[in-house]
Amino acid sequence: MRFDLKGNFTFSGDLSFIKKEINGFISEFNKKNLAEKDASIENIKISKNSLFFNIVSSGNFRPHNVLLQIKNAVSKEFGKKYHLGIRDIKIQGYTIEFDLDKKPLKKVVIPFAEVKLKEKQATMVLKDVDEEFLRKNYIDRMINLVKEKVENQYYEGKGEFWKSIWESKEKKPVWSKDPTEEMAKLGWVQQGPTKGKWFYRPQATAILKTMEEIAIKEVLKPLGFQEIIESHIVPFDIWLKTGHMEGMPGEFYYVAEPITRDAEKWERFVDLTKITKEIHVDELKKNIGAPNAGICYAQCPVIYWSFKGKTVSEKSLPILVYDNTAVSGRYESGGRHGIERVDEFHRIEPVYIGTREQLLSLREKFLERYKHVFNKILDLEWRMAWVTPWYMQQAGKVGDTGTQDTGTIDFEAYMPYRGDRKKSEWLEFQNLSILGDKYVKAFNIKAQKSELWSGCSGIGLERWAAAFLAQKGLDPDKWPAGFKKYLKELPDGIEFL
């Protein structure tokens, strides 16, 4: 790496008369403080009240980390002696060169700097930087961002890592229709009031609630999970910690609060609404703040947040909790389909925090319970595969086969309406992850003695129902006995003319 910071100090008076002394002091400072760090202060120029200089470093040492130190040393040396104080620090430019792991495939743009790429070397050029900016550790994050962007140029278009680890037998589906379309015809579901939402009438609700009951009674309770209830409104600071805010800001439903409840402040908006029976957006905006939160995207972030900074008693390990209350929202734009790809869905999310051994053992038990449910109760044709989500791919932790500790197992079901089982895309209807210490570190969660890991396993009720209905149809007579034990008959629903 190579750093070159061009800056100047403005003094309270003319320095010209102590030019030599200053040069001498700085060359001494170089020897004492910077030489061993492969750094030095160069190009000293003095002009009236100003001292110009470059701080260069050809190692890992960041010149901006020494700026304040130099300022203090110079002040101390010349302040009392000549009554010369430093009034201002300016950084006119900052150039940083560093090596890349891979040769860039195209140019890279980041905020705050111009980025030049040449073979496997990057140069970041910053202009008019303030001290505050340097102090905030932005420089290192900018270097990482350039590296990450080059790395991503190689991933682009490549699917996630996927490796099958288990497959059920082929099972003859009862039908090959799209269950949502058929449910809509029967009036079991209707399109919701906004995009990608559904209104589940009694028949479809009974099916979703049965999936919920099965998940709780056959998986979560036997494994010892306790229920919690979390808020479904997630403030940005939680998503900053989990990485969601930088990971998928285009997929959130954003939440904004009123600035006030004061009726007088709202009077004009209310009057306009009463008179025109329309929403006056500009008037509304006057009384609403900027978004500061979003609707639950996954339930685990708020669960982790609830343990933030806490030290857990050993006897409470592993922590086994689930939320079954927060409704999830994901802005899907395109690609919505049926009840399986929606903007709003209902998920039970178990989160587990414990030692590596506890979680590996828990994973085995989870697999055993899920197999029981999907084989014996729902009687599905399904398979499991190791996959690697974006944040692990980015960290370069692409999973290897079979024996890995951390990572995600996807559960996929054959969807007969999509066509041939070998060629069509199967539905991811369940997952199971062990995420190492990523989240416990982010939220500073500790145990009395043990090192902690964590993981989660999203149980999407719509996904379970979609997989089941796509294979088993809508006629309860044709449903497997294991499921019929839970749902004997469908409710009557409501009849329309």
Add this chain to the structure above:
Amino acid sequence: MRFDLKGNFTFSGDLSFIKKEINGFISEFNKKNLAEKDASIENIKISKNSLFFNIVSSGNFRPHNVLLQIKNAVSKEFGKKYHLGIRDIKIQGYTIEFDLDKKPLKKVVIPFAEVKLKEKQATMVLKDVDEEFLRKNYIDRMINLVKEKVENQYYEGKGEFWKSIWESKEKKPVWSKDPTEEMAKLGWVQQGPTKGKWFYRPQATAILKTMEEIAIKEVLKPLGFQEIIESHIVPFDIWLKTGHMEGMPGEFYYVAEPITRDAEKWERFVDLTKITKEIHVDELKKNIGAPNAGICYAQCPVIYWSFKGKTVSEKSLPILVYDNTAVSGRYESGGRHGIERVDEFHRIEPVYIGTREQLLSLREKFLERYKHVFNKILDLEWRMAWVTPWYMQQAGKVGDTGTQDTGTIDFEAYMPYRGDRKKSEWLEFQNLSILGDKYVKAFNIKAQKSELWSGCSGIGLERWAAAFLAQKGLDPDKWPAGFKKYLKELPDGIEFL
């Protein structure tokens, strides 16, 4: 009422030469079309291409309703004859006088007009109005708004109508502490990540889930209710129909969607987030639309919406459905307290639609079931009262005693921690409403033959729990036997150091 609309037509050519003819035509028009309506066109002035006039009415007739008719008649009469077409209509002013039921106590301001009040008479003066505005029926809504605002001056500061109709026996409370404070000390609940939300740990969750189970098993299932699942994101057009949008816009949590999911459009926001670990609101705002929905405030609007424009088969009457999924948000600003006055809460909302007789009979059955739960299972000290919500008060439908059909019954529980049972405020922990045809009309819901009414009854789990715990404490040993049958013991929870 008195209306005076001052307007002019601009013609394609000079009119001066047919002044007399026009005057004659208009005086004929007055006789034929307006005299019987106590209206007339007056102050005819012709200047070059322009015809100026006032249309005045001293009855209920609205001059703007005749404007187009006059235009057409004039065009027809003079268009062909003299090749003079009307190019433009201008309304320079419109003055409307009308009587008020009550003498105003202070001035009234509304959009689009200056309002002058004198004794029991109001004058609205509009300037530079366009045709479109007049056509949209704003004028009548503006008249109503002025009347309503004067009416409200008399209501201000007066509480809602309240009349006790039933009281339980006094019961000796187990303690007089604030249950939320004590639960927080025990770690059963913790403050949520944003204002007025809670994170319910396993012990508190078990209590809320027990309330849910009791409500479903002891009230809703025995009465024949079927569960539905609705979206918890409510678009403004639904709230325009229910009146919520003009009723409580300062109490919503607003929802805004991303404008795009396109990663390129989000790149700068993502980069800024990665570098600064802060949210750049201005950059964020570029990619988010204006709010177009809110988080569920009550569940009934979306249930009504789901029946919009439908005709229900007689045999499906009464429709008995409930939602137990949408999480409710209400921006409380001040006045938050414990788990009983919060920004986010969990409510089961049964909605019933049927004939007047069906709903009156259902109300009796509801009361019987609620009494069973609150007396025999929760063993509460509580009472019922007729109350009248804002929208019925505004419509002048203040309930009379005892025998009324429509209206709301509030269920209130004594909260020992608030002090003396006679002097302290009791907690509204349940309500039961029959709302007449307000909502079935708003959503155009019809039955095969019958006239429909509707109603709802919000079952707030936090409110039930707050009332119960305030009277019965946190020690399961001291809980009534009826409740212990449902919740034998509390879960262990998680222990922290």
